[in-house]
Amino acid sequence: MPVRVSEFSWQQTPAAVFLSLPLRGVCVRDADVFCGESYLKVNFPPFLFEVFLYAPIDDGNSKAKIGNDMILFTLYKKDPVMWETLSMPGVDKETMQRIREKSILQAQEKAKEATEAKATAKREDQRYALGVMMKIEEEERKKIEDMKENERKKATRELEDWKESQRQAEKQKSIPRKEKCQRGKQAEERGAPKPPSLPRKAPSAARLPQRGRNWENIFSEKLKEDSVPAPRSAGNIQISFTPRAFPTALRESQVAEEEEWLRKQAEARRALSTDLPEFSDLKEEEKNPDWLKEKGNKLFATENYLAAVDAYNLAIRLNSKIPLLYLNRAACHLKLRNLHKAIEDSSKACKIMKLHLRSTHPTQLYKTMRRRFGI
Template sequence: MPLQVSDYSWQQTKTAVFLSLPLKGVCVRDTDVFCTENYLKVNSPPFLFEAFLYAPIDDENSKAKIGNDTIVFTLYKKEAAMWEALSVTGVDKEMMQRIREKSILQAQERAKEATEAKAAAKREDQKYALSVMMKIEEEERKKIEDMKENERIKATEELEAWKEYQRKAEEQKKIQREEKLCQKEKQIKEERKKLKSNSLTGNSASRNLAAKGRNSENIFTEKLKEDSIPAPRSVGNIKINFTPRVFPTALRESQVAEEEEWLHKQAEARRAMNTDIPELCDLKEEEKNPEWLKDKGNKLFATENYLAAINAYNLAIRLNSKIPLLYLNRAACHLKLKNLHKAIEDSSKACRIMKRHLRLIHPTKLYKLMLRRFGM
């Protein structure tokens, strides 16, 4: 049973009430203060103090100071007036209970409003932070795009400058060739003039000069032909489509009848195998091939779709459980998904299958296979 505190003292002004509540051995940690507009309660075991205030107060700005076995309250009035007493008089138990319940509801509503306001402020802060991050990312993306564009422009300018340099070099070479040809023509003309003006020279000398002139003319025509040769064609790609073949040999070297018979037997064997697995009846023919399923799982693994790759390997293992590579690939998928126990289990199965195959091979045959494998 708590002890009601009655030996308190209070003073007032028109705007505030100062309440001093003596509590022996009061501690901040063990003291519970509940205050609303019209109700004040202090619970500090084994002491209890209740006051149904004479007029409403501003409970948000009111203060309480605990220390030296005393609690001092500073209660600010909502309306400036002098109170006749600290608590209202003539209040029965039902009225007190209604005031308590009303005060508790007001406190709950305020706490709810404060929680909602805090949550709204937190959402606004998150929204602002998200907008800032998006803005920063957009600026970074724009910066990277600008850098790429500048590099592209720089590379284009360098390429154009190199092309211009090559073009000028070709033009310079062409001008030099033309100048050399012009000089040779001038020399030939001068030599012809000398031959015509010199009448004392012999026929042999004239024939030699004529031959020399013809040779120079031939050189001139050859140079002109070289200049008129078109440039090499640009490099291109030629697409070649091959006829799809199940067997690696070419169609002209294969025996069609025997291949068709072999494929028919393989289809019959797979069909007989699929009857044991009812859910495989609706699959396509290629989906019932373990090798095709293994390649499909490898492609899904490369795209980081590990769950779909595991499903492909599971179906391939159900079709043929003696291929160790299927277990190894599935173990890699489990390793990516952090399923360590399953990865260890699949790796162990693959090791057991490989050891079983190695025991079935004769040592001499295994030695020959190793020599062939390493080219010895």
């Protein structure tokens, strides 16, 4: 039950009412103040204060100041008259409920109107901003069009000037020709003798046909044709590549490691055929630990954890020196909530990796771990 506050003090003028409400520990964050035309409410758990005002007030301009364990209200009256009391006298429960509902509806309507006004103002601002942007873009477009037009006019003017200069040059060249023709015509009319024509030069020895040299050239070309070998006959070349068990290219620095890995794989297969006769009905790829590891990874990705555990179990029985198999099986046990088995597999993987790190040279550590363990 809320504790109703009855201790307060108030003063008034013909235009406003000043109300002081003491509340211990009140703060802006926790206090809920509601003010309507005829209803004032303050909810600060566990305290509750409400009053049904004597006359309507201007709730839009009224103010509340919270601080120092006190709430100070400044309520502006709609009608400049003096009130006899702060609260409305003789108010029953039905009237109180009606006033509450009316005040809440009025507050909701005002909030709705304020939201609509804010949205309208925002739309107007957006429309204004859009108009300004369109105006700026139009000015920029017009500026660019003017620049293009000026450049076009400039280029046209320069072209016309160049054509005019060409015409002037042609005129200057044609004037001497016309004068020369006129002078020749005048000389013919006067009966002047024509200038003697130059005698033709005798053909030089260099231009005479040289039959002996031509025959020598033909003979040398014939010899060259005879010395050219015949075209090579078509055929097929057979190329055979050395088979490899690794997808990477052969490197001399890794030949020893690859041979060691192949030898261990052969020993594992021989051990499988002698020590594990119950696996004789498996396919060839199912006897490969790497294939089983990939199969377990796919089953783990599809959340089939029990089948993935079976695949890792078979791979570990084939080769118990791969720590990644124990780690993957530990992940499956962790998904199945088998915590003890997950811890056991993780410990085995850690032990195998420590032994391998001690026996491997640091320079070959990264290559060996990537090639053998798939990490």
